[in-house]
Amino acid sequence: MAKLAQRVVCGFGEVMLRVSPVGLQAFGESNNVQLTAGGSEANVLAKLSNYSPHLRGEFITALNDDLAGRALVSELNKHGVGLTYVRWTQRGRNGVYYLEQGLGPVVARVDYDRRGSAFAQLEPDEALFDGLEDAEGLFISGITPALSPNCSRNTEIGLRRAKACGVPVFFDVNYRSKLWSPAEAQAQFDVCLQRGWVTTLIATETDARTVFGIDCGLDDESPIDVLIARSQQVLEALKGRYGDKCELYVLTLRKRITNETGVWTSAALLPDNSYVVGDVFDYQVLDRPGAGDGCSAGLIAGYLGIQPDGTLDDQRDLAARVKTGLDLGNRSAIVAQKTIGDMGPPWNAAMYFERVSQSKEIAR
Numbered sequence: 483m484a485k486l487a488q489r490v491v492c493g494f495g496e497v498m499l500r501v502s503p504v505g506l507q508a509f510g511e512s513n514n515v516q517l518t519a520g521g522s523e524a525n526v527l528a529k530l531s532n533y534s535p536h537l538r539g540e541f542i543t544a545l546n547d548d549l550a551g552r553a554l555v556s557e558l559n560k561h562g563v564g565l566t567y568v569r570w571t572q573r574g575r576n577g578v579y580y581l582e583q584g585l586g587p588v589v590a591r592v593d594y595d596r597r598g599s600a601f602a603q604l605e606p607d608e609a610l611f612d613g614l615e616d617a618e619g620l621f622i623s624g625i626t627p628a629l630s631p632n633c634s635r636n637t638e639i640g641l642r643r644a645k646a647c648g649v650p651v652f653f654d655v656n657y658r659s660k661l662w663s664p665a666e667a668q669a670q671f672d673v674c675l676q677r678g679w680v681t682t683l684i685a686t687e688t689d690a691r692t693v694f695g696i697d698c699g700l701d702d703e704s705p706i707d708v709l710i711a712r713s714q715q716v717l718e719a720l721k722g723r724y725g726d727k728c729e730l731y732v733l734t735l736r737k738r739i740t741n742e743t744g745v746w747t748s749a750a751l752l753p754d755n756s757y758v759v760g761d762v763f764d765y766q767v768l769d770r771p772g773a774g775d776g777c778s779a780g781l782i783a784g785y786l787g788i789q790p791d792g793t794l795d796d797q798r799d800l801a802a803r804v805k806t807g808l809d810l811g812n813r814s815a816i817v818a819q820k821t822i823g824d825m826g827p828p829w830n831a832a833m834y835f836e837r838v839s840q841s842k843e844i845a846r
Contacts, residue, residue, distance in 0.1 A: 488535070490613075490616060491527070491618060491619040492539075492540045492541075492611075492619070492620050493524070493540070493542065494523060494611075495523030495524065495601075495625065495626045496543060496577050496599060497543060498520055498521050498554075498579050499517060499553070500578075500581060501579070502518075505583070506585050509580065509582060517553070518557065518822075518823040520579065520771060522625055522778075523541070523626070524825065525776075525779070525825050525826070526778050527558075527561075527621070528561035528826070529775070530782060531561050532561055532828045532829060532830060533792060533830055534793070534794065534831055538562065538564055539564060540564035540613055541563055541564065541565055542567045542568075542610055542640070543568055544569040544574075544600040544604045545568055545571070546572065546599075548572075548575075551576050554576065567610070567612075574602075574603050575598060577594070578595040578596065579594050580592065580593045594660060602632065602633055604632055604636060607639070608639055610639070614640075614643050617644075618786055619650050619652060619786065620649050620652070621652045621653075621782060622637060622640065623654040623655075623656040624655045624658075624670075624671065628661035628666075638673070641674055641679035645679050650785065651680050651682070652684065652778060652785075653674065653682065654774065655667075655671065655684065656689070657689045657692055664693050668693050668694060676727065678728075681729045682728070682729060682730040682785070683730070683731050684732045684733075684778055685731075685734075686734050687700040690719075690733070702738045702739070702744075706745045706747070706762060710759055713749050714751070716733055717749065720751075721751055730750055730751070730753070731750065732749070732777075733748065734773075734774055734777045735747050735748060741767070743764070743766050743767070746815055747812055748760045748777050748815075750781075750804050752800060752801055753800070760805070760811065761813075763812060763838065765816050768819065768822070769818075769823065771818075772823075772826060773818045776811055780808065781807040785800075788806065788831055789806060790809075790831060791832050817837075
């Protein structure tokens with residue numbers, strides 16, 4: 483097994499203050515709220531930094547220097563996320579999002595309050611991404627370029643810089659209809675993918691249908707094995723669009739039984755067109771955000787060589803590394819949905835493999 487130094491994965495995006503009522507209550511029903519940190523890139527980096535002492539997430543972001551900004555940094559520090567590349571300003575604000583949990587037919591709802599944030603105002607700047615010179619990966623979600631024209635430009639700068647540095651890029655579509663239209667998203671993603679700036683494209687069946695117009699009959703009525711087979715068709719259609727310009731195509735898949743329960747897995751299409759499926763689990767939702775980010779974090783860790791005990795071995799072939807990454811990511815997604823807050827518990831990789839299984843016995 484190769485002995486590896488600590489691997490750094492950078493993430494470029496906005497961390498927000500999450501405001502949510504305690505439990506299943508609604509705003510106005512209770513004055514008791516929880517304040518935590520959230521945001522796709524922050525969630526991924528927090529999990530990566532906890533998985534193994536051989537991995538560290540470094541956040542490329544901007545924060546307004548106020549009490550909210552300091553609270554967000556404190557939350558990131560708890561998870562070991564590196565903050566070397568944070569830009570501090572005093573001419574903006576920090577983004578906020580409001581979450582009400584759903585129950586039964588009452589769907590969960592998120593409202594954003596992030597216009598004019600410190601991150602959205604970041605001027606296009608090549609120096610933002612100097613940390614990529616020493617990085618082993620870059621994670622960006624499709625939320626980031628949707629936040630402002632500056633964010634769109636900085637996303638392209640970061641992706642181009644990663645390509646020049648030979649750093650693999652993991653890009654999660656993460657489409658948000660409250661931020662931009664499907665046509666706007668597809669136009670931005672086409673630029674990134676057609677130019678070969680993305681190493682791994684991560685999507686959901688909803689992303690594929692809404693943004694890329696790919697519908698292979700994924701629904702909540704079919705058995706999970708049928709949905710897994712149809713997921714392969716989705717990934718093949720994405721590869722048919724972008725070809726070998728992207729190395730890996732990944733789909734997270736959930737079969738919803740109720741708003742709170744279902745079946746979860748993920749799958750990947752490899753460069754040789756082989757199809758790899760992660761472990762399949764039932765899930766139950768107590769807190770909704772962060773599940774997809776768990777899948778992304780696990781996949782990135784697997785790509786870099788993580789093993790179930792938290793050690794790294796990048797000498798294994800790609801299929802084996804991706805399979806471990808999918809298995810870890812699926813477990814992270816299951817745990818994220820039962821943990822209050824976006825970032826999940828500070829578990830290492832071994833804890834995920836120990837605690838998340840099909841066994842119904844108590845571990846004691």
